[in-house]
Amino acid sequence: MKRLIQVDTYVARLIMVSFLLPMQLQVAFLFVPLVWFVFRTFKDKEAPGIINIISALLLGGMYFFYLLAPLITQTQYYSIAQKLIEYRLSYLLLPLCFSLLSPQKIAIIVQQLKWFVFSSIAACMVANSVFILKYIGLKTGFQGVT
Structure with a gap:
């Protein structure tokens, strides 16, 4: 045990760490855990209560509008509508998956929120370092002359 x-x-x-990924990768990465x-x-x-599942379906119900979009979309915009369906899959998937979790399992996930904070700080440090190196530390071209 x-x-x-x-x-x-x-x-x-x-x-917790996967919440920093882009939306397409996030859905694929979150599915297994x-x-x-x-x-x-x-x-x-x-087992969770049925009220959790109903509320998750209501919350994720906005996704069903995206499923209707290709039916009323002109053919030249059909690929854009399909991309929207792919990008917005988390609107239905994540609330539904989280509604199926018991309070004990949610407590385990909440205890690991510090990893989200640590990974957010690390991502900010990397982004700021890249910005400093690119625009301040390593001046090239016209910026290097002045």
Whole structure:
């Protein structure tokens, strides 16, 4: 049992770090850890209430409008409508997956929020370092002359 809690902790850390990815990668990357937690929730017989699932479907209901978009879109814009469906998949997937988690599993994920903060700080430091090197430290061309 202790081993499974350790695995849950590492999987929750992956979830926290994955929130920094672009939206397309985020959905693909979050799918496996969330399936792990949903599987563990039902394996431990900690099924969530139906009200959680209904509220998640209402929250993710906006995604269903994106599914209707290709039906009413002109043919020249059809590929754009399909890209919107792909990009907005997280509007339905994430609320639904999080609604299937038990409060115990959500508590494990919330305890790992510090990894989201650490990874956000690291991303800001890298972005600022690149900006400093590119625009201040390594001046080239006309900027290097003045």
